[in-house]
Amino acid sequence: xxxxxxxxxxxxxxxxxxxxxxxxxxxxxxxxxxxxxxxxxxxxxxxxxxxxxxxxxxxxxxxxxxxxxxxxxxxxxxxxxxxxxxxxxxxxxxxxxxxxxxxxxxxxxxxxxxxxxxxxxxxxxxxxxxxxxxxxxxxxxxxxxxxxxxxxxxxxxxxxxxxxxxxxxxxxxxxxxxxx
Amino acid sequence: xxxxxxxxxxxxxxxxxxxxxxxxxxxxxxxxxxxxxxxxxxxxxxxxxxxxxxxxxxxxxxxxxxxxxxxxxxxxxxxxxxxxxxxxxxxxxxxxxxxxxxxxxxxxxxxxxxxxxxxxxxxxxxxxxxxxxxxxxxxxxxxxxxxxxxxxxxxxxxxxxxxxxxxxxxxxxxxxxxxxxxxxxxxxxxxxxxxxxxxxxxxxxxxxxxxxxxxxxxxxxxxxxxxxxxxx
Numbered sequence: 269x270x271x272x273x274x275x276x277x278x279x280x281x282x283x284x285x286x287x288x289x290x291x292x293x294x295x296x297x298x299x300x301x302x303x304x305x306x307x308x309x310x311x312x313x314x315x316x317x318x319x320x321x322x323x324x325x326x327x328x329x330x331x332x333x334x335x336x337x338x339x340x341x342x343x344x345x346x347x348x349x350x351x352x353x354x355x356x357x358x359x360x361x362x363x364x365x366x367x368x369x370x371x372x373x374x375x376x377x378x379x380x381x382x383x384x385x386x387x388x389x390x391x392x393x394x395x396x397x398x399x400x401x402x403x404x405x406x407x408x409x410x411x412x413x414x415x416x417x418x419x420x421x422x423x424x425x426x427x428x429x430x431x432x433x434x435x436x437x438x439x440x441x442x443x444x445x446x447x448x
Numbered sequence: 449x450x451x452x453x454x455x456x457x458x459x460x461x462x463x464x465x466x467x468x469x470x471x472x473x474x475x476x477x478x479x480x481x482x483x484x485x486x487x488x489x490x491x492x493x494x495x496x497x498x499x500x501x502x503x504x505x506x507x508x509x510x511x512x513x514x515x516x517x518x519x520x521x522x523x524x525x526x527x528x529x530x531x532x533x534x535x536x537x538x539x540x541x542x543x544x545x546x547x548x549x550x551x552x553x554x555x556x557x558x559x560x561x562x563x564x565x566x567x568x569x570x571x572x573x574x575x576x577x578x579x580x581x582x583x584x585x586x587x588x589x590x591x592x593x594x595x596x597x598x599x600x601x602x603x604x605x606x607x608x609x610x611x612x613x614x615x616x617x618x619x620x621x622x623x624x625x626x627x628x629x630x631x632x633x634x635x636x637x638x639x640x641x642x643x644x645x646x647x648x649x650x651x652x653x654x655x656x657x658x659x660x661x662x663x664x665x666x667x668x669x670x671x672x673x674x675x676x677x678x679x680x
Contacts (some may be wrong), residue, residue, distance in 0.1 A: 318605060365518050395650070395659060398650065399655075399657075401654070402655050406629075406630050406633045406655065422654070423651075424652055429650050430650075
């Protein structure tokens with residue numbers, strides 16, 4: 269799962285934010301995703317600054333030391349949009365990545381279109397991979413082990429597809445919840 | 449896509465006040481294997497029935513090999529279904545009183561073939577499908593998967609241009625379903641048969657070259673992306 273892109277998405281939805289706010293919003297909005305450790309967040313922010321995805325917007329002092337507020341740059345927005353438009357390579361155990369992409373799409377964009385579009389792209393990628401795996405069966409000559417491996421992967425991809433279908437049906441409710 | 453073999457143009461079908469198909473258009477190329485998926489009641493079986501001439505659409509047209517078959521006589525539609533089209537349903541299509549070989553020869557005999565000639569072809573196909581040793585058995589003496597392979601043999605024995613399969617593995621366990629689909633795809637590939645398979649099962653759809661998704665009697669455009677990628 270990409271912490272960089274999750275933070276870019278939160279920042280896109282929040283506007284200007286400092287580190288603590290970003291962590292709080294990350295943990296609150298991306299329900300079900302592992303909470304972000306402060307150390308990991310600051311390392312990631314430093315990398316995002318270095319790559320030009322975010323820029324310092326202001327220094328705020330509230331009681332203690334200065335806190336840096338960040339804003340998304342044009343490069344950051346492009347990186348986020350590219351990430352949101354790309355399918356995750358279909359494989360077993362990618363549910364967390366799929367989930368984060370859908371949630372970030374709902375947080376970072378003004379409507380459901382990006383999330384719907386991502387799910388359609390992902391569905392197509394999953395089906396393409398399932399066709400490849402199915403060809404192992406129809407081509408002939410596969411060992412039983414190879415068939416069993418194909419079955420294992422096909423069943424996991426099938427489960428992902430069922431989840432995508434249900435999530436599409438619930439996308440409006442999900443958006444209302446993460447935007448709240 | 450290869451030459452179009454089957455085309456629906458703006459077809460509609462209503463059951464009383466309820467629309468089953470609404471302004472549905474699609475093109476299927478010769479030799480393609482196309483899966484039609486979608487939730488229960490979305491109209492996918494009605495689409496298959498309209499394309500195969502079992503049902504007549506209320507509006508629009510169906511073309512087979514660039515010839516309009518929407519309003520041809522019932523006799524012509526029956527002949528098409530007997531010669532150019534093969535149909536495979538979920539279950540219940542083989543005659544319980546007949547043996548496997550008698551079931552498979554039935555479409556050939558209806559077309560005028562002698563039993564002895566038809567039986568040779570039927571036996572060859574049953575052998576190919578791994579149920580040759582059951583030729584003399586009746587359906588009640590076979591497993592569900594074996595019955596469905598006999599039904600597949602019957603659907604393909606006339607070497608149809610198009611095979612219509614409606615939930616062909618719906619009544620089978622996963623391994624028996626896989627055997628039916630693997631043989632279906634191999635035989636279709638060997639003979640250049642076009643296949644339209646209706647299924648709610650994505651793993652069955654993965655045997656197809658292309659998937660058409662339906663919802664509420666229409667092609668679905670999930671996320672505004674046309675999943676079918678064809679003809680609208």
